[in-house]
Amino acid sequence: MTVPLHFYAITELAPLIAAGHVSSVDLTKACLAEIEAHNDALRAFITVTAEEALAQARERDAEVAAGRCRGPLHGIPVSLKDLIDQRGVPTTAASHVRDGHIAAGDAPVTATLREAGAVFVGKTNLHEFAFGTTSDETAYGAVRNPHDQTRSPGGSSGGSAVAILTGMSVASIGTDTGGSVRIPAAACGAVGLKPTHGELSADGVVPLSRSLDHVGPLARSVADAWLLYLVMRGTPPSAGASWAEARRVNGLRLGVLRPYIHDILDEEVRGRFAESLAWLRQAGAKTVDVAIPHAGDTAPIYSFTSLPEAAAYHATAVADHPERYTPNVRLRIEMGRYVLAEDYARAQRGREVLRAEVDRALANVDALVLPTLPIPAPPIGAATVEVAGKTESVRNMMLRLTQLFNVTGHPAISIPCGSTSDGLPCGFQIVGRRHDTEALLAVAAACEPRVVA
Amino acid sequence: MMTTEDWLAWASADADRRALPELKPLLAGLAGAMRALRDADWNEDASRDLREGDAPAGDAPAGGADSAGARS
Numbered sequence: 001m002t003v004p005l006h007f008y009a010i011t012e013l014a015p016l017i018a019a020g021h022v023s024s025v026d027l028t029k030a031c032l033a034e035i036e037a038h039n040d041a042l043r044a045f046i047t048v049t050a051e052e053a054l055a056q057a058r059e060r061d062a063e064v065a066a067g068r069c070r071g072p073l074h075g076i077p078v079s080l081k082d083l084i085d086q087r088g089v090p091t092t093a094a095s096h097v098r099d100g101h102i103a104a105g106d107a108p109v110t111a112t113l114r115e116a117g118a119v120f121v122g123k124t125n126l127h128e129f130a131f132g133t134t135s136d137e138t139a140y141g142a143v144r145n146p147h148d149q150t151r152s153p154g155g156s157s158g159g160s161a162v163a164i165l166t167g168m169s170v171a172s173i174g175t176d177t178g179g180s181v182r183i184p185a186a187a188c189g190a191v192g193l194k195p196t197h198g199e200l201s202a203d204g205v206v207p208l209s210r211s212l213d214h215v216g217p218l219a220r221s222v223a224d225a226w227l228l229y230l231v232m233r234g235t236p237p238s239a240g241a242s243w244a245e246a247r248r249v250n251g252l253r254l255g256v257l258r259p260y261i262h263d264i265l266d267e268e269v270r271g272r273f274a275e276s277l278a279w280l281r282q283a284g285a286k287t288v289d290v291a292i293p294h295a296g297d298t299a300p301i302y303s304f305t306s307l308p309e310a311a312a313y314h315a316t317a318v319a320d321h322p323e324r325y326t327p328n329v330r331l332r333i334e335m336g337r338y339v340l341a342e343d344y345a346r347a348q349r350g351r352e353v354l355r356a357e358v359d360r361a362l363a364n365v366d367a368l369v370l371p372t373l374p375i376p377a378p379p380i381g382a383a384t385v386e387v388a389g390k391t392e393s394v395r396n397m398m399l400r401l402t403q404l405f406n407v408t409g410h411p412a413i414s415i416p417c418g419s420t421s422d423g424l425p426c427g428f429q430i431v432g433r434r435h436d437t438e439a440l441l442a443v444a445a446a447c448e449p450r451v452v453a
Numbered sequence: 454m455m456t457t458e459d460w461l462a463w464a465s466a467d468a469d470r471r472a473l474p475e476l477k478p479l480l481a482g483l484a485g486a487m488r489a490l491r492d493a494d495w496n497e498d499a500s501r502d503l504r505e506g507d508a509p510a511g512d513a514p515a516g517g518a519d520s521a522g523a524r525s
Contacts, residue, residue, distance in 0.1 A: 299486065349496065
């Protein structure tokens with residue numbers, strides 16, 4: 001069966017567009033047709049910018065005809081999580097709080113993508129204000145997982161993961177405060193990258209928790225995520241240049257985080273992770289067990305950082321218009337208003353401790369590896385889930401294995417590593433050294449062909 | 454200092470005052486996280502530092518703050 005062009009990776013499309021063999025207009029029309037056909041059911045997009053996208057695509061095709069190619073992103077249909085400003089388009093944050101908003105300009109990451117030739121097809125749905133992990137509390141209807149429409153696609157960048165999985169866009173840009181790029185990537189079977197904290201500008205992006213917020217790409221391959229990262233960082237590769245130099249798996253040293261991390265895992269998730277490690281070892285990777293001694297303190301440190309930072313941003317809006325928030329998001333914001341300054345300060349001390357412990361765990365290995373999610377995608381609206389015979393909070397489970405690296409700022413990526421017997425994807429998370437996201441990407445590119453089932 | 458119990462009583466009363474009773478179970482959960490945060494062994498603690506001999510002899514407060522309860 002032939003794979004339609006709009007399901008190709010950017011690495012495959014770029015040379016075809018540059019050579020004039022594929023037109024951006026055709027590619028964009030194909031994505032828009034998928035949105036038209038499936039968005040009512042999946043609710044991946046809040047705003048579709050069809051006319052603007054087609055105008056951009058025509059301009060990109062005209063440039064190619066005139067002998068100008070801006071680079072590998074030239075003419076590629078991309079979507080933006082609806083927290084990220086695109087000039088002239090609403091940034092809703094999936095909330096009625098922002099009804100009537102129109103962005104006056106592009107966020108810096110949007111501007112760099114535009115300059116690199118990306119075509120913007122629309123703004124994707126999310127958990128309201130990114131304050132959740134399931135994308136079902138949104139003013140625009142719960143996002144549905146294409147693998148099983150009764151299931152959540154994860155969140156908060158749920159619409160972005162659905163968009164690239166269903167051909168509605170070739171890539172998407174999300175944000176990650178506790179795992180909001182990696183969680184939906186894992187739940188839907190995509191690649192999701194959270195770079196080192198602060199590497200990509202979060203200006204022009206509606207904040208959740210400033211000190212934890214990261215901008216990052218969701219894509220169909222590590223190489224595509226790498227390209228989007230380079231473009232947004234302001235160092236785009238030129239057309240025809242190679243940017244995804246994978247490490248050799250043979251000799252790769254991987255630190256396997258076990259204590260705390262493996263304490264609560266769905267058995268099928270545990271199985272896919274173990275199989276992935278076995279394949280990597282078979283290919284020559286060396287694995288060694290490592291620990292983060294205070295990993296068990298991550299959740300309170302995260303809560304006592306994110307809640308008050310979110311409450312500070314929302315203080316006036318939630319006081320003036322509480323009814324415009326979805327009920328649970330409003331309550332989370334209200335919780336943050338009660339956090340004491342001394343506990344916020346304790347949490348910041350805890351972040352220093354965890355950051356040093358993750359640094360130490362990385363000292364003698366190339367990367368750390370762990371599952372991205374301890375459970376497969378949960379049913380839409382579920383508050384609890386059964387894991388290994390115990391009832392656990394869905395929110396706690398979804399954040400459990402990702403939030404640590406928001407707390408510490410280390411770069412982390414999720415790549416697909418097979419599915420459960422119900423066909424629900426599992427994610428393999430790889431964590432690298434701070435300020436060396438490209439080294440992490442090189443490790444991920446090496447692991448990708450080994451663990452993707 | 455405001456203990457976890459004092460904080461929860463204060464926050465719950467304020468939630469009632471603001472007609473937000475549905476907030477109280479969440480505040481109770483947050484109180485549990487607060488206990489864990491305050492009990493973590495990496496916390497810096499002036500009274501503990503004094504007990505451990507960083508200050509001149511005789512300056513440490515009688516009894517110190519030696520229990521999780523004092524920090525809860």
